Amino acid sequence: MNDVINLMLSHRSIRKFTDQQIPQANLETLIKAGQSAATSSFIQSCTIIQVNNCDKRAHLAELAGGQNYVAQAAIFLVFCADMQRHQLACDMHQQPMQSGFTEQFITATLDCGLFAQNVVLAAESLGLGSVYIGGLRNNIAQVGELLQLPDLVYPVFGLCLGYPAQNPEVKPRLPVEVVLKQDCYTDENDQTSINAYDQQLKQYYAARSSNVKQQGWSEQISKMLNKEARPHMLSYLQSKGYLQK
Numbered sequence: 001m002n003d004v005i006n007l008m009l010s011h012r013s014i015r016k017f018t019d020q021q022i023p024q025a026n027l028e029t030l031i032k033a034g035q036s037a038a039t040s041s042f043i044q045s046c047t048i049i050q051v052n053n054c055d056k057r058a059h060l061a062e063l064a065g066g067q068n069y070v071a072q073a074a075i076f077l078v079f080c081a082d083m084q085r086h087q088l089a090c091d092m093h094q095q096p097m098q099s100g101f102t103e104q105f106i107t108a109t110l111d112c113g114l115f116a117q118n119v120v121l122a123a124e125s126l127g128l129g130s131v132y133i134g135g136l137r138n139n140i141a142q143v144g145e146l147l148q149l150p151d152l153v154y155p156v157f158g159l160c161l162g163y164p165a166q167n168p169e170v171k172p173r174l175p176v177e178v179v180l181k182q183d184c185y186t187d188e189n190d191q192t193s194i195n196a197y198d199q200q201l202k203q204y205y206a207a208r209s210s211n212v213k214q215q216g217w218s219e220q221i222s223k224m225l226n227k228e229a230r231p232h233m234l235s236y237l238q239s240k241g242y243l244q245k
């Protein structure tokens with residue numbers, strides 16, 4: 001192993017932060033680390049809104065389902081998939097832009113994920129903690145309005161950054177054999193592996209210092225997937241010019 005891989009393997013989300021601020025120059029370095037991620041066809045379609053205003057933060061915390069760390073973290077960023085500036089690039093060269101393709105939705109969204117994970121990793125290397133906030137999509141239209149997002153820009157998730165005021169245990173992931181297949185897809189041994197993983201996760205949840213649970217992974221996921229998943233998303237994305245074809 002090396003220090004980078006050890007850092008990756010010790011990742012855990014942080015949901016409680018100290019009051020210590022992060023110099024803006026450090027944030028800009030993290031953003032540059034994010035920008036260094038690979039980007040499909042050099043599209044560079046991630047825009048980040050840094051939310052400083054306290055009232056806006058409090059409102060976003062509410063819109064995300066009452067996640068108070070959105071208001072508390074030293075820095076709160078909203079990662080937006082953004083094809084707006086590509087419209088500008090096309091206008092600059094008198095090229096009509098063909099937008100609305102599902103492919104463009106995938107690349108724009110993927111860009112945000114790759115960018116953000118680079119930011120997270122760089123932040124962790126500086127001793128910072130983070131948590132993604134997909135909860136923003138609970139009320140995505142209000143989030144979009146609050147941040148004055150134009151067409152072709154949608155908020156994918158938020159990210160809290162700050163110095164950790166907690167030290168949670170690392171959450172075990174699925175066994176490698178479940179996620180790494182050889183030559184073709186097979187789920188032959190998945191159930192056995194997932195059973196073992198369920199036991200491991202139950203032990204993790206029973207032993208951890210906060211939010212103790214008595215569930216394995218499969219039960220947790222089955223209960224989540226038994227419910228609708230933000231059914232407003234398709235119409236919202238279409239209203240912003242995505243997923244037309």
Ligand SMILES: Cc1cc2nc3c(=O)[nH]c(=O)nc-3n(C[C@H](O)[C@H](O)[C@H](O)COP(=O)(O)O)c2cc1C
Nearest residue numbers: 011012013015067131132133134135136157170171
């Ligand atoms: C796109 C995305 C959205 C997430 N949204 C939330 C969220 O709204 N609130 C939260 O507390 N954690 C959120 N998380 C964190 C996950 O719950 C967490 O990463 C997962 O349980 C694994 O735990 P770990 O990060 O501590 O290893 C999100 C993670 C991702 C990648």
